[in-house]
Amino acid sequence: MVTRRRMLAGLAAASLLPSAGWSSVGTPDYLSAARAPNGSYLLAGLTATGEITFTIPLPARGHAAAAHPVRAEAVAFARRPGTFALVMDCRDGTVLKTLTAPEGRHFYGHGAFSADGSTLFTSENDYEAGEGIIGLWDVTQNYTRIGEFSSGGIGPHDIKLLPDGQSLVVANGGIETHPDMGRSKLNIPVMQPNLSYISLAGGVLEQVELTASLHKNSIRHLAVRQDGTVAFAMQWQGSKSEAPPLLGLHQRGETPHLLSAPEAAHRAMQGYAGSVAFGGEGMLVAITSPRGNQTQVFWIDRRELLVSQTLEDVCGISTAPTGFFLTTGTGLVGRFRANKRQHPLQWDNHLIAITSQA
Template identity: 50%
Template sequence: MTSRRAFLAALMAVAAPKPSWADAGSPRWLACAREADGGFALFGIAGDGADTFRLPLPARGHAGAAHPTRPEAVAFARRPGTFALVLDCATGALIRQLTPPEGMQFNGHGAYTSDGEILYTVEQRATDSRGFLGLWDAAYRRIGQIETGGIGPHEMLRLPGGASGDVFAVANGGIATDPSDRTKLNLPDMAPSLVYVEGDAIAEQVALDPALHFASIRHLAQEDGTLAFAMQWEGPADRIVPLLGLHRRGAAPILASAPGPEQALMQGYAGSVAFSQGEVAITSPRGGRMHRFDAQGGFLGATTRADICGLAPCPGGFLTTDGGGGVLRVTEGHARPLGLRPRAWDNHIVTL
């Protein structure tokens, strides 16, 4: 009898439909925010800008990683952080709290492999900010790590698979920070880089001209084989520099800027980057602006919005969020509000 019951239970488990993102309200995006009462949460956002779920966080979240099939998301602490929460977005249950190995810190971003079997987390060693990718299996057990070949890595992005499987791009920001308070320790010697990781090794590494070594490479987006990277300038405040780069494997990077006076309004800071249907955009919460470019780096125009930062592709243009609670769709440079929420959205939107 026991064997029969076990067999029937196993059969039912196989036959039962596996949970999907539809069970979490079919969100199109995920984003973290600070709420009006000072608490923090992760939200699912529908195509019309409405909330699909709200899951509380113990502290400020930065970005997240969404499982490719299961309604699971990892919410990362603001860097440098010591927690990452794996959440069931359909039920609200905490699946696992991840803690980096002793002496390591999470840096706010991560990504799954295309089959969802391995989670990569962006990390740095606390003592010297040396970069690593932490590897976690499907049960969220630590199984290894890979060096990123630089200091202070920030965002990573899974790219369309290569001949040997998944390829990941990693933005090494180049900034060493104090492990307790984020004080920047090495600005005169910064060396940002962009790397491509295949398997357990760096397959390609790209550096900027030494004259731009103060341009910290921070955030990434990709479309049709082109990788876009957003930068933050740590050099002299009166110098106007590009904040967007475009790169194709094996080629030199292309740097893109708005005309001088408009570029100066970005205040040397790009907070997010996204592609959408042949256009690429960056945002600056400091400058209250979004800049749009074509796929070759030609400037298309600016959209103004106070404290704008979150950015993702959506049909016809871009979805943006801001520190005032706004959710907007930007089409051909024109912003249309989709909602105003009683919260301050954090820097990033994760596309499902």
Template identity: 40%
Template sequence: MLTRRSALLSLGATALLPLATQATPGERLYLNAFGEKGSFGLAAFDGDGRIRYQLPLPQRGHSFARRADGRMAVAFSRRPGSFALVFDPVAGTAIRTIAAAEDRDFCGHGTFSADGRLLFTTEVVGSTGEGVLGIYDAAEDFTRVGEFATHGLDPHEMRLMPDGSTLVVANGGILMRADMPRLKLNIADMDPSLVYLDARDGRLLAQIRPAAALRQLSLRHIAIDRHGRVAVAMQYEGPEDDPVPLVALHDAPAGAAGLEYLAMPEADRAGMRQYCGSAAMDAGGRHLAVSSPRGNRVLVWDLDSRIMVQSAEARDVCGIAAQARSGFLASNGLGRMFSLMAGSGIEELTARSRLQWDNHMVIAG
């Protein structure tokens, strides 16, 4: 097994992989973690799927945080994660590695503060499973300067709200501990929630839970629409044939007390196989896309009308991000990338790769 220390030494000793092609100034790039023949890394690519650069990772990656100025990004290891890699997303150069604190594991996601000074990361206390947000000072070489409680178990994705001072966190509600890292210990009495925290002091602003009958809905991924509403993509830990909702909206943080579940045809809901893998808004903030690698599909909603407008099939598809003008770019575990336009179907891009794309795609700049 790769220990935390050996992982960090491995990352520091591994040379930068060669550039595939040079990026054009001002060109939109995307980031995705990948696996390849037992090794791991991250790659940046353009809107046609052409790889611009790669960086090695010592273990499997998950998602990214990008600073607003576009000059710094962080790649997070898959939970229970031992490291995060700070890098320049334009030049494709590694800056430094952040090791997880004692008895803390990264959960794969994070976000920068509005001014770019602080990095917030979702983490768990390894010995208890409690959720925290780690706080790192980017101006002080990413020194860990504190943490906020997430008021729940298994925090996963988090976002900074448009007001620049509120953090929203999806607590998955599943109890896991470091001594049993992939074992789910409380499926019968899960406690998922959507939590809003004051980014300045960690004060709890609101906490929204599914109804008791839906307590096995693990809240996982978040996207924010043009009206500041939070979309939540979920994974159901109960029986596969239970007809439960998988996607919800919340008018945050002072809106309705409950989640508003988005309707979808039963064939599509069942086809998701109770698993949402990623969520993203399009460039206009109107259309929400949710992927399901287990269900081999992407569903798209018009959030103004609350109507599902598209169901597109692609094997093992998970990563998804907004294209520059409209629609979405998606990746799958077979090295394929796709262009998805709301109402116009899905088209595989000509650029293919031997890389096995991992869960999340984000815009690099």
């Protein structure tokens, strides 16, 4: 039995083992986009002790990145409604390829590689049709665009490869947008978010929707546990007086479980979960809120809050063997409930773990 005291101690002590496949660039454990003091943008590699191992310039604000499972190579995505994604050799900062969303499309800031690294999947918006698309890029042919299929909904944001290596899970946020309208949300009264499981060939295997009363709860970000459990973080688009759950757990073939902290702590999240991650050897799940300056950690089996922490502009979160690693818009980097390094950077929303052992 893991006690509360032992678990809290583990949160402060956690770190990730280095990934040998990335040793040529200082063995980073994470990737994150950031903004420099001069207003320029970059992608950085971070170790589990908060050290920066490399930085690569970006032409505009980044959002998330995808780490190649074998090579020290990453794809950095523009923030919605951006149309660029840069394939970068992280050893020397060389831009190997600039991916441009097809005409009539934009990226949503996320992507995922196949298990062998041969294919890149990107979440995209066909904004004239108002439909979500998953783009396919052949990595072995210099990231040539080779196809696409439906995301199973509107506004696909985050996308993850499932542990079976044969399917994807997509967070269809349900929000229709158009680049001519900037970041405006065009269909809030009728939005219908869903969680879609899709084969790598493009067939929808399963879809999960929330109850009608929660149709304004946009499913945005994902984390996947080794047993295939999916955690999804949500952002409420309804009245500020309402405070629906912002965290869900799902396994295929089952009903989703929604989790919330006690009311006062839950309302401190201000209806916005920015990132989500598993931790504590898969026994914990956590969400962050940069609006509320909150990180909340939940026991999965008990489906209850374990601990919360107030930290200004916290958003990036990723897994560690027994805990979590965080970044903030104020430049802090470090383990949950432990001392953190300060960098002269504004870390963006997401912290991507490099999990390759190659």
